[in-house]
Amino acid sequence: xxxxxxxxxxxxxxxxxxxxxxxxxxxxxxxxxxxxxxxxxxxxxxxxxxxxxxxxxxxxxxxxxxxxxxxxxxxxxxxxxxxxxxxxxxxxxxxxxxxxxxxxxxxxxxxxxxxxxxxxxxxxxxxxxxxxxxxxxxxxxxxxxxxxxxxxxxxxxxxxxxxxxxxxxxxxxxxxxxxxxxxxxxxxxxxxxxxxxxxxxxxxxxxxxxxxxxxxxxxxxxxxxxxxxxxxxxxxxxxxxxxxxxxxxxxxxxxxxxxxxxxxxxxxxxxxxxxxxxxxxxxxxxxxx
Amino acid sequence: xxxxxxxxxxxxxxxxxxxxxxxxxxxxxxxxxxxxxxxxxxxxxxxxxxxxxxxxxxxxxxxxxxxxxxxxxxxxxxxxxxxxxxxxxxxxxxxxxxxxxxxxxxxxxxxxxxxxxxxxxxxxxxxxxxxxxxxxxxxxxxxxxxxxxxxxxxxxxxxxxxxxxxxxxxxxxxxxxxxxxxxxxxxxxxxxxxxxxxxxxxxxxxxxxxxxxxxxxxxxxxxxxxxxxxxxxxxxxxxxxxxxxxxxxxxxxxxxxxxxxxxxxxxxxxxxxxxxxxxxxxxxxxxxx
Numbered sequence: 216x217x218x219x220x221x222x223x224x225x226x227x228x229x230x231x232x233x234x235x236x237x238x239x240x241x242x243x244x245x246x247x248x249x250x251x252x253x254x255x256x257x258x259x260x261x262x263x264x265x266x267x268x269x270x271x272x273x274x275x276x277x278x279x280x281x282x283x284x285x286x287x288x289x290x291x292x293x294x295x296x297x298x299x300x301x302x303x304x305x306x307x308x309x310x311x312x313x314x315x316x317x318x319x320x321x322x323x324x325x326x327x328x329x330x331x332x333x334x335x336x337x338x339x340x341x342x343x344x345x346x347x348x349x350x351x352x353x354x355x356x357x358x359x360x361x362x363x364x365x366x367x368x369x370x371x372x373x374x375x376x377x378x379x380x381x382x383x384x385x386x387x388x389x390x391x392x393x394x395x396x397x398x399x400x401x402x403x404x405x406x407x408x409x410x411x412x413x414x415x416x417x418x419x420x421x422x423x424x425x426x427x428x429x430x431x432x433x434x435x436x437x438x439x440x441x442x443x444x445x446x447x448x449x450x451x452x453x454x455x456x457x458x459x460x461x462x463x464x465x466x467x468x469x470x471x472x473x474x475x476x477x478x479x480x481x482x483x484x485x486x487x488x489x490x491x492x493x494x495x496x497x498x499x500x501x502x503x504x
Numbered sequence: 505x506x507x508x509x510x511x512x513x514x515x516x517x518x519x520x521x522x523x524x525x526x527x528x529x530x531x532x533x534x535x536x537x538x539x540x541x542x543x544x545x546x547x548x549x550x551x552x553x554x555x556x557x558x559x560x561x562x563x564x565x566x567x568x569x570x571x572x573x574x575x576x577x578x579x580x581x582x583x584x585x586x587x588x589x590x591x592x593x594x595x596x597x598x599x600x601x602x603x604x605x606x607x608x609x610x611x612x613x614x615x616x617x618x619x620x621x622x623x624x625x626x627x628x629x630x631x632x633x634x635x636x637x638x639x640x641x642x643x644x645x646x647x648x649x650x651x652x653x654x655x656x657x658x659x660x661x662x663x664x665x666x667x668x669x670x671x672x673x674x675x676x677x678x679x680x681x682x683x684x685x686x687x688x689x690x691x692x693x694x695x696x697x698x699x700x701x702x703x704x705x706x707x708x709x710x711x712x713x714x715x716x717x718x719x720x721x722x723x724x725x726x727x728x729x730x731x732x733x734x735x736x737x738x739x740x741x742x743x744x745x746x747x748x749x750x751x752x753x754x755x756x757x758x759x760x761x762x763x764x765x766x767x768x769x770x771x772x773x774x775x776x777x778x779x780x781x782x783x784x785x786x787x788x789x790x791x792x793x
Binding site for chain 1: 633634652653655682684689692693695696697699700701702703704705706707708709710711712713714715716720721722723724725726728729730731732733734735736737738740743744747748751754755757758759760761762764765766768769772773777778780781782783784785786787788789790791792
């Protein structure tokens with residue numbers, strides 16, 4: 216695709232970690248953006264250019280967004296909110312702002328605060344469900360978003376033309392796009408993403424406190440344990456911000472899980488255990504499809 | 505290896521599911537047993553012969569063990585205990601009995617009850633950590649035990665010559681063998697295997713109760729959820745017997761986990777969350793090696 220034909224001309228990616236780096240690689244390799252400008256610490260900018268994730272870059276967000284028709288905030292939630300406020304005065308009037316943050320309510324509220332009545336047109340919050348336990352630019356991959364579910368949480372029922380175009384770009388990158396309100400996103404993800412993370416972390420802490428010094432005990436496991444602990448290795452900064460910005464929903468989900476655990480524990484050696492186990496098995500099989 | 509040179513002559517495998525079927529395939533393909541006799545329902549025996557997992561078979565355990573120098577009980581814990589009592593009068597005096605059950609205390613106690621002073625010589629309980637969420641003969645694979653940790657939980661400090669030979673056979677099949685007392689096995693596995701299983705089941709139940717009718721919500725997840733729910737699809741019969749035979753240890757492990765979850769929940773949006781998350785991350789990384 217020639218630069219002139221690209222759906223977006225100049226695109227700024229604010230934040231050059233796993234998500235931003237991968238998006239830059241995907242946009243540049245697909246030709247879906249004419250030019251990709253990165254924003255991050257100087258050494259990250261240099262490395263991102265070297266890896267082919269961006270065409271040019273700068274540590275100054277205000278400078279990065281100048282002349283851009285699309286700005287993608289690719290930092291953890293709180294950082295992206297701060298950056299959105301910082302770049303607001305420097306944006307082209309028609310520029311679309313989107314993000315890849317893990318929670319959406321706080322980001323959507325910040326957009327309304329910053330852009331007022333224009334927020335729904337100017338900002339389309341998003342969240343690609345493509346996280347990994349690895350983080351950082353060095354793990355970026357052009358195909359990270361292929362086949363992933365990319366949720367968009369618009370602030371108004373109708374997408375603008377530019378927002379439709381962003382959706383089409385994501386689909387061209389291989390993502391499946393679905394729309395849902397920001398609050399519903401956060402509530403559902405508390406159960407389907409944040410709860411499994413807290414479980415993995417709590418399991419790791421339980422083993423650390425029980426067997427921390429006992430290397431042999433920790434080796435006594437099948438494959439199940441390693442896979443249960445995999446996501447406990449995730450990025451602490453990102454998860455600190457998820458925990459803060461979605462605390463209420465996560466507390467609800469954790470309480471529900473704690474209640475299920477308690478009920479299962481009480482049933483352990485009773486005839487009802489089997490029925491509960493079977494119900495969990497059905498759900499697991501349904502998820503596997 | 506010629507039959508005459510095989511470490512074991514006639515071997516009975518009692519129970520033709522994933523574990524027994526895989527062991528039969530491995531023993532026959534490696535030539536480490538001269539002849540493998542299977543015991544299970546008539547249709548399983550026929551299918552196991554067809555798949556090459558056994559040379560011959562019968563539904564009668566007493567008949568299967570006649571003339572065998574090794575008997576491997578490959579049913580869930582309670583069933584293997586019942587079978588051990590049933591075959592005891594029909595065994596050759598020098599036959600070694602072993603098993604692949606998921607808990608070891610009850611099996612070891614049963615061996616003492618059945619064989620009295622001879623139990624430590626005649627019975628060597630074992631547990632290959634090679635389970636999967638799949639079960640049944642159709643999923644059997646000759647290489648299931650390659651690279652797995654196979655725990656042996658002897659009833660006396662010294663292994664007999666036949667027990668040493670079984671250990672050598674397991675190593676020849678590619679398993680890493682480690683010894684530990686039956687009670688220590690059950691206590692450790694409650695944390696490293698049974699607890700992750702209960703967590704996966706409790707997570708599945710939480711999602712089922714919250715979103716059972718809401719297909720879209722269940723699709724809103726990254727890879728983390730699917731891997732967290734994978735083992736919830738495990739065999740209910742096997743887990744019912746694990747829950748019964750190791751209830752006390754599993755309750756201890758679940759209580760410890762519930763306490764960690766509660767503490768993490770309370771810390772969610774506080775500065776201490778980061779330190780807990782980091783500690784879990786360290787353990788997860790250590791496990792990955």
